Amino acid sequence: MKVLYVYQPAAPYLLSLEQRLITRISKETRHKVELWNWAKEYGISSNPMPDWAEQNRAQLADFHKELKKRAAEVDCVLIAQTGAIPPDIMSELPARVVYNTADDPDSSTTSSFPYLKSADIIAHAGVNFNATTRMGDEFKKRGAKRTILFPIGFYEEQFPTINDLEEQNARRDIDLVYIGHLKRGRLDEILRRYPQMVVHGRSLKLKHKLWLLVHGKRWVGPYNGNLAELYARTKVGINIHFSYGPSNTRCYQLNACGVAQVLDCPEGSSEFYQHGKEVMIYSNMKEAAQQIDELLKNDELRNRIALNGYHAARARFTRFRTFSRLLDEVEQD
Template identity: 30%
Template sequence: MKILIAGDWHSEIHEESVYQAFQQLGHEPIRFSWHQFFKHQKKLGRLAVPLLKAQNKYMVGPVVNRLNRDLVNIAASEQPDMVLIYRGSHIFPSTLRELSRSLPNAILVGYNNDDPFSPNYPGWKWRHFLASIPEYDLMLAYRLHNIEEFKKFGAKRVELLRSWFIPEANHPINLERVDREKYECDVVFVGHFENDGRIDCLEEIVRRGWKLKLFGHSYGWHKHILRSDILKSFYPLSTVWDVDYNKALCGAKVGLCFFSKLNRDTYTRRCFEIPAAGTLLMSEFSSDLAGLFEEEKEAVYFRTTEELLEKLEKYLGNESLRNQVALAGYEKVYESGHDVKSRMEQLLQIVSEMITTRLYNN
């Protein structure tokens, strides 16, 4: 199957992992990245930088128009069987209608790992995406509660497709001596800042004397940790990506997981990445996540700061029990197909059925 994948393509865990999975499954993926449309070129001068940033942020202007035209043109040239638009914030409804006209037998698929229906986003953020929902043949919901929301916005068909881990990137390793000082710890949290009480949890972890490692975007964390007498020693905070991200997970006895309230999450990508690294997952509780990992057997959950501290006391003080749950979680992510290749097999099965039905009806 020939598959055109369109997206911002700014990281390895999103569009690129999908591309690689399709390739491993024996299909023919094609890249269409719009990230480079907004890269500054010296010949355009200094004024181009703020103009490009503004067009990218607000999804309006000649560069956005050009990327939509180019997507239509490459699709017409390549004639793919499926067009997968990943987080289509910049794609117009008119572009999808043109794709449908030029590719009458192709299946148009939309996917978004953010929550476009969340009231916590500004109204303009997802305007193109929301207006385009009725134009897709298939919408993939990242969260259970998004399924009905897509239907209310006129989606023709909606299927749940959760996020994933990447086996080549998320796996157990033994840290080299040079990495131990940087990554070995009792508890690690890797993620962005949200004002949802996670600061209080992290402060209590340090106050109890456990060794904490904290990684994340400086622009979200810095002003908050600088106000904390307990956490300001983490300044300046750094991010970890790819190999370093895996080292950070593998260096910890417990991997901490908070849900994004911005995206109304009931699970997150780290719920798969942490067990895949062979580390104990200790996450905020949700009934959704508890349906994926059995509590106290494959993962550990907390509902309050007090419960988090009690669970840390229990599992940091019992290596055998901690390793038992971590191993069960590791086995679960593979047995249940939470890896990217299994997710794409799931998608391909749905799309293949849709193509067969369309051909039969025609």
């Protein structure tokens, strides 16, 4: 299958990782994929929101014209989440259109809902939309023709294989880690309970930093180091989503580094991992704290879950595997 992959990296370092992944897929599978970093070509510095794209159609007109031209030359156009392609333009593309969204329910109104009826297939990263409804089912109810679960996975290049897990575990000197977005009221209790915890946030406004300082007794800043090196030293990693999921990269990165993961989103997490074997899955922060306590006190349990989780991530959730599976499903549809 010949695929045009319309892509804009969420962060600059991701572009080279994704480019090398696509090169490998084109070499090692039957699919021929061209990654088009369209935003750089047309001078767009950040991923546009739908409202901006509507208001600036003239600025995007050349991009839309070239997109239609390129779409006529392929079997499938795979669009990474963006607001730059309005629904009517998407509907006019002369190829099968797969729209990839990594949103959680909090951002669906702008990230996915506008495009559900325009794409032939919606490839979504999250499992659950709410406590009782799967993301794919919600999308179909709102007009999607077909949906495919497409876990984000992790880059093997970024998180390489660990040659000796037992030796690695003996060198882990950080009890607990959380790196990611912080939502007020979710991590406060954990921060107070584990003063030794390593925590860093992304895109934190001053008011959120002050909230965490008051309620979590911690000044939280960004993490600028090597994530794989930090996780290599970590015993337990807690994962927190804004609402439902799971959908974030921590789901895969923590396990890929041999970290015992304490994972939220009990409604959907069992789709990816077995509770008590590959991860620990919690329903509330009190339960999360109990699981963290148990893992930190019981080396045998922690190492067993970390080992099983490591092998599960490597077997099922490398970015190469998840991306290749998506293309296979699209081709067979």
